[in-house]
Amino acid sequence: MFLDLLRRRNPKFIEAVQILHQNGQLPTNAFILDLDIIEANAALFKQQADKFGLKTFAMTKQVGRNSSFCAAIKKAGINKAVAVDMAGAIACHRAGLDIGHLGHLVQVPRQEANFAATLKPDYWTVFNRIKAEEAAKAAKLASHDQALMARIRAEGDVFYKGHEGGFLAKDIINIANMFDELAGGHFAGITTFPALLFDLETGEVKPTPNLNTLTLAREALEKAGRTNIEVNAPGTTSSAVLSALANAGATQVEPGNGLHGTTPLHAVQDLPELPSMLYLTEVSHQVDNVSYCFGGGLYIDPVFPDYQVKAIISNEPTASNKDLLSVEIPAAEAIDYYGMIDNVSGKARPGSTVIFGFRSQAFVTRALTVGVSGIQSGNPKVEAIENPFGETVQWPNAFDPLNNEVIT
Numbered sequence: 001m002f003l004d005l006l007r008r009r010n011p012k013f014i015e016a017v018q019i020l021h022q023n024g025q026l027p028t029n030a031f032i033l034d035l036d037i038i039e040a041n042a043a044l045f046k047q048q049a050d051k052f053g054l055k056t057f058a059m060t061k062q063v064g065r066n067s068s069f070c071a072a073i074k075k076a077g078i079n080k081a082v083a084v085d086m087a088g089a090i091a092c093h094r095a096g097l098d099i100g101h102l103g104h105l106v107q108v109p110r111q112e113a114n115f116a117a118t119l120k121p122d123y124w125t126v127f128n129r130i131k132a133e134e135a136a137k138a139a140k141l142a143s144h145d146q147a148l149m150a151r152i153r154a155e156g157d158v159f160y161k162g163h164e165g166g167f168l169a170k171d172i173i174n175i176a177n178m179f180d181e182l183a184g185g186h187f188a189g190i191t192t193f194p195a196l197l198f199d200l201e202t203g204e205v206k207p208t209p210n211l212n213t214l215t216l217a218r219e220a221l222e223k224a225g226r227t228n229i230e231v232n233a234p235g236t237t238s239s240a241v242l243s244a245l246a247n248a249g250a251t252q253v254e255p256g257n258g259l260h261g262t263t264p265l266h267a268v269q270d271l272p273e274l275p276s277m278l279y280l281t282e283v284s285h286q287v288d289n290v291s292y293c294f295g296g297g298l299y300i301d302p303v304f305p306d307y308q309v310k311a312i313i314s315n316e317p318t319a320s321n322k323d324l325l326s327v328e329i330p331a332a333e334a335i336d337y338y339g340m341i342d343n344v345s346g347k348a349r350p351g352s353t354v355i356f357g358f359r360s361q362a363f364v365t366r367a368l369t370v371g372v373s374g375i376q377s378g379n380p381k382v383e384a385i386e387n388p389f390g391e392t393v394q395w396p397n398a399f400d401p402l403n404n405e406v407i408t
Contacts, residue, residue: 001267001307003357005144006275007319009261010037012353015317016375017280021353022315025382027395028282029296030368031360033063033260034374035072035383037276041259042076046273048239049253057082059234059256063277064362065091065390068371068383073097073259080122082234082254086112088363091390093119101232101254104151104162104191107131113138117146123230125149125191127165132179136218140184147188148179149232151337154213163193172217177200189230189251190217196235196245198264198303205236205265211248218249238263240271262359264303279356279367283313283348284338291348297338297367299330301359311347312355313341323347327356364390368395 006014013034020026042058049056061084063069070081070092080100083089086108089099102108104125108116116124117138124139124146126132128307132148139146151166152175153159167175170191179187188221192210199206214231221229233250238258247252257263261275281294300309310324325348328340348354362369369390371383385395397406 001284001304001357002262002275002359003310003312003355004259005267006357007321009270009321010275011036013037013276013375014278014312014319016372016380017278017355018314018317018353020372020380020382021280021282021309026280026370027368027385028280028294028364030280030370030385031063031297031362032278032280033066033069033369033371034375035068035373036370037274038260041261041273041276042073042078045239045255045258046077048242052242054242054250054301055100055245055252056080057252057254058097058259059084059254060390061088061363062256062262062361063260064367064369064388065095065096066369066371066384066386067091067390067392068098068373070095072371076347081138083121087389089116089119089121095390100123100148101125101252103131103135104232105151105193107165108135110134114141117142117144121146122146122284123147123149123188123232125151125232127151128167129263131180132182132185136185138184144184145184147230148182148185149189149191149230150175150179150187151191152190152192152213152217154209154216157192157210157213158194158197158208160194166192169213169217173221176221176226188238189232190214191234191355194235195233195250196237196241198236200304203268205241207244207248208235208288215249219390236263236265238271238273240269242266256381257359264359267304267359275357279358279360281339281354281356283341283350283352283354285350286343286348289342290343291341291343292338292343293327293348293354295330295338297360297362297365298339298356298360299337299360299365300329301361303359309356311339311341313352315352368393376399
């Protein structure tokens with residue numbers, strides 16, 4: 001689905017990756033990032049967000065927190081990140097981004113609170129009083145007064161399975177007062193996830209009940225005399241939804257897939273952001289009429305119903321429809337050692353480059369992430385090859401037989 005988008009709106013990206021791979025400059029099992037387009041997307045998004053007075057915190061998990069991605073968006077004016085977990089906070093900090101938001105979606109573990117406080121996040125979300133006390137205590141030790149966000153929920157709100165949690169929205173006044181009584185912390189605002197979701201039937205992004213919960217809680221806080229309330233409203237965020245979020249009272253947005261043009265809405269509408277992420281692998285071997293390509297990153301974020309997955313298989317630069325072949329991806333409960341290509345045509349030979357267009361979550365895979373600059377100007381350069389934790393890896397590895405160790 002997103003491969004069609006890539007082929008139509010950024011074929012130069014596909015062709016450059018094929019050339020680099022065949023020339024031995026890119027690893028197999030890797031998410032490749034078009035840094036030129038990512039920078040342009042980020043600049044466009046930031047301009048629109050600023051227009052509506054919205055703070056922008058970049059979500060980097062989908063690209064494995066790649067440092068060259070972080071550098072590209074920082075160059076475009078987005079210098080703060082939302083860290084979905086502590087691994088993300090560490091990677092973004094190392095890459096030069098300030099931490100704008102921490103603790104949402106994943107709470108900070110108790111034993112990591114003191115370290116988290118040294119990162120001095122602008123906002124720290126907590127789901128309960130105990131987590132609020134941990135955050136405030138850690139901030140006090142770091143000589144910092146921490147702005148705390150309350151994750152809230154109300155009857156009828158929607159959450160992904162396993163994402164549930166937060167304070168009851170009806171208690172928000174007492175919650176805010178409780179935060180303010182903590183030594184080392186104070187109440188700053190409210191958040192939820194998801195505030196917006198893509199609707200399959202209409203092909204549009206719509207507000208969830210959660211967004212109304214935020215609105216009602218903000219109004220209650222204002223009636224109680226509180227001002228400058230931060231409202232964090234993430235979910236399916238692209239430049240196309242910023243006006244609606246601002247009108248609903250949001251003050252913070254957190255684009256992730258929007259920065260590389262792979263939100264669900266991008267798949268059905270031509271939005272300003274161009275696609276700038278693909279998955280690269282290669283054919284390993286063949287059995288009868290099936291060719292097997294290396295896996296490791298064959299994770300498709302399930303925002304759409306199952307569909308026939310296809311890939312471009314070629315040894316030459318091409319984004320042509322004639323080079324598309326059907327591929328069977330291992331079931332979610334299986335290990336994706338290989339993808340299985342329908343190779344009746346005989347085109348998918350060992351060593352052939354295989355390119356997929358996924359809406360992916362690189363941080364939950366064992367794939368590498370690679371930033372490439374200069375694609376749009378015709379001078380591609382590999383900038384960073386990293387693991388899903390945003391750490392540089394030596395590729396290809398070299399072995400020192402005298403010391404019996406891998407050279408990194």
